[in-house]
Amino acid sequence: MAKLIQTEEENMLQDAARALLERSAPVSRLRELRDQGQTRDDALWQEMVAAGWAGILVPEAAGGVDMGHAAAHVLAREMGRTLTVSPFLSTAIIAATVLRRCGDARSQAALSDIASGSRTYALALDESAKFNPEHIALKAEKRGNGYVLNGEKQFVVDGSNATHVMVLAQGEDGLCLFDLSADRAGLTRTSTEMIDSRDAAQLVFENVEVSGDELLVADGGGADLLRFGLEAGQAALAAETGGLAQAAFEMTTGYLKERKQFGVPIASFQALQHRAAHLWCEIELTTSAILHAGRILDSDPQNATLAVSLAKARATDTAQLAVREGVQMHGGIGMTDAYDMGFYMKRARVAAEWLGDYGYHAAQVARLRGF
Amino acid sequence: MTTDSGTEFADTPDFRKKIRAWLEENCPEDMRDGAGGEGEICWGGRNWTFASEGQKLWLERCAAVGLTVPTWPKAYGGAGLSREQDKILKEEMTKLGARSPLDSFGIWMLGPALLKFGTEEQKQHFLPPIARGEIRWCQGYSEPGAGSDLAGVQSKADDKGDHWLVNGQKIWTSYADKADWIFALLRTDRDAPKHKGISFILMDMRSKGVTTRPIRLISGASPFCETFFDDVKVPKEQVVGEVNRGWDVAKYLLTHEREMISAGGQTMGAGRPLGAVLADSETGASDPVLRADAMRTEIDALAMELTLERYKDQAEGGQGVGDASAMLKYAGTELNKRRLELVMAAGGSDTLAWEDGRAPSWLRTKANSIEGGTSEVMLSIISRRILGLGA
Numbered sequence: 001m002a003k004l005i006q007t008e009e010e011n012m013l014q015d016a017a018r019a020l021l022e023r024s025a026p027v028s029r030l031r032e033l034r035d036q037g038q039t040r041d042d043a044l045w046q047e048m049v050a051a052g053w054a055g056i057l058v059p060e061a062a063g064g065v066d067m068g069h070a071a072a073h074v075l076a077r078e079m080g081r082t083l084t085v086s087p088f089l090s091t092a093i094i095a096a097t098v099l100r101r102c103g104d105a106r107s108q109a110a111l112s113d114i115a116s117g118s119r120t121y122a123l124a125l126d127e128s129a130k131f132n133p134e135h136i137a138l139k140a141e142k143r144g145n146g147y148v149l150n151g152e153k154q155f156v157v158d159g160s161n162a163t164h165v166m167v168l169a170q171g172e173d174g175l176c177l178f179d180l181s182a183d184r185a186g187l188t189r190t191s192t193e194m195i196d197s198r199d200a201a202q203l204v205f206e207n208v209e210v211s212g213d214e215l216l217v218a219d220g221g222g223a224d225l226l227r228f229g230l231e232a233g234q235a236a237l238a239a240e241t242g243g244l245a246q247a248a249f250e251m252t253t254g255y256l257k258e259r260k261q262f263g264v265p266i267a268s269f270q271a272l273q274h275r276a277a278h279l280w281c282e283i284e285l286t287t288s289a290i291l292h293a294g295r296i297l298d299s300d301p302q303n304a305t306l307a308v309s310l311a312k313a314r315a316t317d318t319a320q321l322a323v324r325e326g327v328q329m330h331g332g333i334g335m336t337d338a339y340d341m342g343f344y345m346k347r348a349r350v351a352a353e354w355l356g357d358y359g360y361h362a363a364q365v366a367r368l369r370g371f
Numbered sequence: 372m373t374t375d376s377g378t379e380f381a382d383t384p385d386f387r388k389k390i391r392a393w394l395e396e397n398c399p400e401d402m403r404d405g406a407g408g409e410g411e412i413c414w415g416g417r418n419w420t421f422a423s424e425g426q427k428l429w430l431e432r433c434a435a436v437g438l439t440v441p442t443w444p445k446a447y448g449g450a451g452l453s454r455e456q457d458k459i460l461k462e463e464m465t466k467l468g469a470r471s472p473l474d475s476f477g478i479w480m481l482g483p484a485l486l487k488f489g490t491e492e493q494k495q496h497f498l499p500p501i502a503r504g505e506i507r508w509c510q511g512y513s514e515p516g517a518g519s520d521l522a523g524v525q526s527k528a529d530d531k532g533d534h535w536l537v538n539g540q541k542i543w544t545s546y547a548d549k550a551d552w553i554f555a556l557l558r559t560d561r562d563a564p565k566h567k568g569i570s571f572i573l574m575d576m577r578s579k580g581v582t583t584r585p586i587r588l589i590s591g592a593s594p595f596c597e598t599f600f601d602d603v604k605v606p607k608e609q610v611v612g613e614v615n616r617g618w619d620v621a622k623y624l625l626t627h628e629r630e631m632i633s634a635g636g637q638t639m640g641a642g643r644p645l646g647a648v649l650a651d652s653e654t655g656a657s658d659p660v661l662r663a664d665a666m667r668t669e670i671d672a673l674a675m676e677l678t679l680e681r682y683k684d685q686a687e688g689g690q691g692v693g694d695a696s697a698m699l700k701y702a703g704t705e706l707n708k709r710r711l712e713l714v715m716a717a718g719g720s721d722t723l724a725w726e727d728g729r730a731p732s733w734l735r736t737k738a739n740s741i742e743g744g745t746s747e748v749m750l751s752i753i754s755r756r757i758l759g760l761g762a
């Protein structure tokens with residue numbers, strides 16, 4: 001397997017990503033959007049599109065740069081550092097991975113639209129408070145050449161802004177995945193005001209008519225289709241969360257060096273030093289799991305479940321520790337809205353739940369490790 | 372088999388095939404049981420009695436081709452393998468269930484330090500006997516008054532012109548009663564600041580004036596000793612590195628020791644996967660707390676394995692991972708303690724009889740986060756040297 005260190009190419013991508021995000025999407029930008037009641041930043045997304053990020057997993061033939069998952073994780077991690085608001089994960093990772101698996105012309109066109117920035121996606125999956133992709137009630141009934149969808153989805157990340165929705169539904173012969181344009185009769189989208197100030201929506205499907213063409217089918221059968229998309233999304237979310245943890249950690253150690261009490265920097269207190277060192281160790285362990293997941297997704301995507309769940313579980317846990325310690329070690333200022341740490345804490349909480357929480361992924365690891 | 376050690380392997384393109392064929396042909400049947408507990412280790416040395424003919428043959432055959440110390444240069448008894456090849460060798464050994472032919476403090480600790488700091492003569496003289504398992508080394512660092520504060524050692528070596536005269540006491544010297552030689556930290560300048568007056572000195576344990584007294588551990592075993600030096604005469608050339616600069620050697624050696632402890636910690640006393648441990652347990656399927664603990668531990672153990680891998684990928688040309696070894700040591704040993712707690716909890720009262728064997732392993736792991744520098748010291752190293760937090 002490829003080495004667990006970043007390649008030269010990945011390092012360059014990281015530098016470029018950091019420069020772009022520090023310029024166009026620092027945390028202060030999230031604050032601005034939040035204060036304006038906005039959950040989208042179209043100019044930023046177009047900048048990312050121009051930089052090739054939207055097409056990071058899109059084949060060159062469809063206008064993408066096709067750099068693979070490990071490279072996508074480099075971008076996701078950088079976005080995690082600055083809490084970047086964008087449809088990157090839903091669109092460029094999850095939707096693109098699913099569409100790539102469907103070899104048909106329609107999906108190719110959709111991939112081109114993703115790479116060119118003319119379409120964005122949301123994945124409509126959850127129907128209850130916990131991630132549970134096997135238990136789906138939203139119904140897809142056959143009618144003529146098409147289907148009729150009825151049911152509800154919640155916690156649809158990017159659901160109010162996306163131009164398209166991928167919907168997981170219960171068909172007559174099992175689960176099926178649809179690719180729909182979001183503006184259509186019978187589909188109501190209500191955005192939720194989320195703690196992380198990002199876009200999530202509730203979707204109600206009332207006799208939504210879709211054509212047979214909008215049902216996605218994979219080359220090798222439909223069953224794996226969503227799994228590939230989900231695993232790609234889970235791993236990228238782990239990378240984003242890892243970046244978040246790293247940034248919260250750096251903010252914290254920076255503060256430890258700067259803040260003085262009892263006439264000395266608080267960094268001189270061993271109680272804090274050891275907690276910071278412990279957190280750093282946790283971040284190191286998680287970094288390895290994330291790198292590994294990227295390598296496996298690029299080399300052996302059929303067998304990536306263990307690597308992905310390991311990364312998502314570790315990243316979830318580490319980020320929670322990083323933000324808890326972050327707030328505590330800042331003292332009172334860490335609790336203020338004016339300080340950025342709170343944004344990290346709230347995003348970490350949302351990322352923990354999205355696409356499966358620690359318990360969900362721990363159970364996957366346990367199953368695959370013979371528990 | 373060739374006599375020039377290792378020539379068969381290094382630089383061959385089909386390395387995996389070659390090494391697999393060699394292992395299959397040469398590894399004795401009774402050395403293929405995958406065992407690696409403390410009781411099965413082949414330590415070598417003048418006083419060593421082989422547990423079986425197979426153990427002896429396995430050591431001799433490996434030593435003849437440099438495979439007891441695969442990555443050491445051929446000139447000093449190694450096989451000159453690259454890290455990549457070494458990895459393949461380990462993988463093939465695991466597949467076959469082959470035991471390690473030889474383990475020792477000479478291989479893990481002194482060897483790397485000599486390769487970096489030793490003179491050519493010292494390397495020629497001391498490394499090949501380590502590789503062949505002829506000389507067994509012990510580590511004379513800790514003293515009653517100098518544990519975590521290792522640079523506070525007081526045992527001293529006085530310059531007597533044509534020799535050193537050594538006096539003092541070491542403690543917690545693992546296997547001092549079985550070892551042939553000792554590498555020790557001794558004070559050679561009492562007026563210098565404490566880190567600047569220490570030398571790294573090699574001594575034959577048969578020298579007049581060296582005595583040892585075993586100390587019994589909570590696990591019932593007695594692998595470590597107090598070691599006394601009473602007017603021991605030591606030849607001048609047995610200093611490694613510069614006189615009074617022994618701290619550099621000591622620190623470098625410790626990074627290797629820490630890597631070794633963290634990696635060994637992965638399997639020590641608990642080579643079985645946690646899934647199997649749970650499966651064997653009466654409550655492994657029904658006790659949600661036990662399961663949750665085991666799942667968490669498994670996740671962390673997998674991340675730890677990947678981190679060992681990543682750090683090795685990062686370290687160039689066998690230079691070791693430096694200060695980051697503190698992280699591996701801290702995380703690896705704390706994890707190993709959790710693992711053995713689970714083994715005990717899963718096994719219930721079956722584990723409580725001495726003869727069961729799990730309790731000694733469990734107790735032994737408690738030392739992992741003490742020996743080679745405590746967890747607290749590791750955290751201090753990380754915060755000061757890596758994170759730049761300090762007074």
Ligand SMILES: Cc1cc2nc3c(=O)[nH]c(=O)nc-3n(C[C@H](O)[C@H](O)[C@H](O)COP(=O)(O)OP(=O)(O)OC[C@H]3O[C@@H](n4cnc5c(N)ncnc54)[C@H](O)[C@@H]3O)c2cc1C
Binds near residue numbers: 543545738742746
């Ligand atoms: C099984 C075993 C084998 C060993 N083998 C060898 C060997 O072969 N050769 C050898 O030389 N030594 C050996 N040791 C010794 C080992 O290296 C020491 O025990 C270790 O360095 C700790 O020193 P100490 O026992 O004096 O504890 P102390 O240093 O007294 O520590 C006591 C407690 O105080 C904490 N503490 C100390 N200083 C600080 C600080 N600055 N900040 C926060 N906490 C602190 C420690 O973490 C620990 O919890 C062995 C030990 C064991 C248990």
